[in-house]
Amino acid sequence: AQSVTQPDIHITVSEGASLELRCNYSYGATPYLFWYVQSPGQGLQLLLKYFSGDTLVQGIKGFEAEFKRSQSSFNLRKPSVHWSDAAEYFCAVGFLNSGGGADGLTFGKGTHLIIQP
Amino acid sequence: GAVVSQHPSWVICKSGTSVKIECRSLDFQATTMFWYRQFPKQSLMLMATSNEGSKATYEQGVEKDKFLINHASLTLSTLTVTSAHPEDSSFYICSAREAGYQPQHFGDGTRLSIL
Numbered sequence: 001a002q003s004v005t006q007p008d009i010h011i012t013v014s015e016g017a018s019l020e021l022r023c024n025y026s027y028g029a030t031p032y033l034f035w036y037v038q039s040p041g042q043g044l045q046l047l048l049k050y051f052s053g054d055t056l057v058q059g060i061k062g063f064e065a066e067f068k069r070s071q072s073s074f075n076l077r078k079p080s081v082h083w084s085d086a087a088e089y090f091c092a093v094g095f096l097n098s099g100g101g102a103d104g105l106t107f108g109k110g111t112h113l114i115i116q117p
Numbered sequence: 118g119a120v121v122s123q124h125p126s127w128v129i130c131k132s133g134t135s136v137k138i139e140c141r142s143l144d145f146q147a148t149t150m151f152w153y154r155q156f157p158k159q160s161l162m163l164m165a166t167s168n169e170g171s172k173a174t175y176e177q178g179v180e181k182d183k184f185l186i187n188h189a190s191l192t193l194s195t196l197t198v199t200s201a202h203p204e205d206s207s208f209y210i211c212s213a214r215e216a217g218y219q220p221q222h223f224g225d226g227t228r229l230s231i232l
Contacts (some may be wrong), residue, residue, distance in 0.1 A: 034220060042163075043123070043210055043225040090160065094221075104151045104176070104214075105221060106165040 002027040004093050006108035013081050014116045021111050023091030031093040034105065035065055038088045049091075050074065061085070072074040086115045090107040120144055121213050123224030131232055132203060138196045138227045140211030147213035150194035151221060152186060155208040167194055200230045 003026045008098025013019050025031055032051050036044040044101040065076045074091060089112075092105040120143040128136055140150055149168050156193040161223070167173040167188035175181050183205075186198040209226050212221035218221055 036223070041226070041228070043121075044223040045211075046220050046222065047218045104166045105161075106163070107160040109160045 002031065002093055002095070002106050004091055004106055004108035006111050007090075007108070008090055008111045009011060009078040010112045010114065012114040012116055015083055016080050018077075018111070019078045019081045019085070021089050021091075023074045023076065023114070024070065024072050025074065025091075025093045027093060027095070029095075031095060033067060035059065035063070035074075035076045036090045036092060038090065038110075040087075044090065045090070047076070051065065068109075081113075081115055083115045086113055088112050119222045121147075121211065123211055123227055125223060125227060126187065127230075129227045129230045129232065133200055136198045136201055138198075138209055138229075139226055140194045140196070140213065142213045142222075145213075145215050146191040147194070148191065148216040149214055150188055151183070151212045151214075151220040152194075152196050153209060153210045153212065155226070157208075163219060164196075164199045179226045179227060198200070198229065200227070205229065205232045206231045 005024045026064050034049045035047040038044050046059045047063045050057045050067045057065050062077050067074050088110045090110045091108040094105045122141045124139045126231045129220045151166050154164050155161045163176050164179045165173045165175045165186050165187050169188050169191050173186035188194040208226050210226040214221045
């Protein structure tokens with residue numbers, strides 16, 4: 001079965017500093033990879049996705065992620081964080097079904113990002 | 118674009134009652150909708166997948182008779198928690214996607230509290 005690991009439960013970063021959130025997946029084929037952000041009591045907002053092609057993916061809010069097949073990783077980065085980036089971040093993996101779309105997602109446990117002033 | 122609306126956002130009800138949660142795609146046709154459950158400070162767990170006009174596919178361990186899912190149109194799916202009990206209290210989130218290589222778009226979730 002597929003699995004997603006986010007090894008960092010909490011990360012604290014100073015405002016203006018760079019950020020990297022780690023994500024590793026376990027799956028036999030190339031998965032479809034996603035990063036979502038969730039504010040308290042809210043749903044999830046898609047930051048970026050990787051389906052194929054260029055392994056460096058640009059997303060919204062200045063985020064990017066790089067797919068590294070050899071490391072089974074899809075780490076999320078941002079060069080300079082803002083206080084508004086404080087939230088829960090989820091990495092997710094989906095799989096192509098016969099209809100051409102990604103099935104229900106398997107989520108990592110999330111990383112809680114804290115921004116220090 | 119790609120807005121998913123979920124209603125209600127918060128519901129409190131007595132044990133034994135049934136609760137219906139709606140999930141609507143506002144500006145696209147949702148070929149497939151998904152229902153997730155999230156416990157406090159935990160990740161999302163997929164409960165079921167529904168394709169328009171078909172029966173939902175439930176994940177292992179999810180009671181079909183407890184969580185009734187209807188996906189009658191390309192813009193609406195409903196989750197009915199039947200005879201809800203306190204252990205059903207949770208945050209329920211739906212998502213929807215179009216056909217093809219499209220990501221899922223999530224609603225804002227429904228916080229269900231059973232007294």
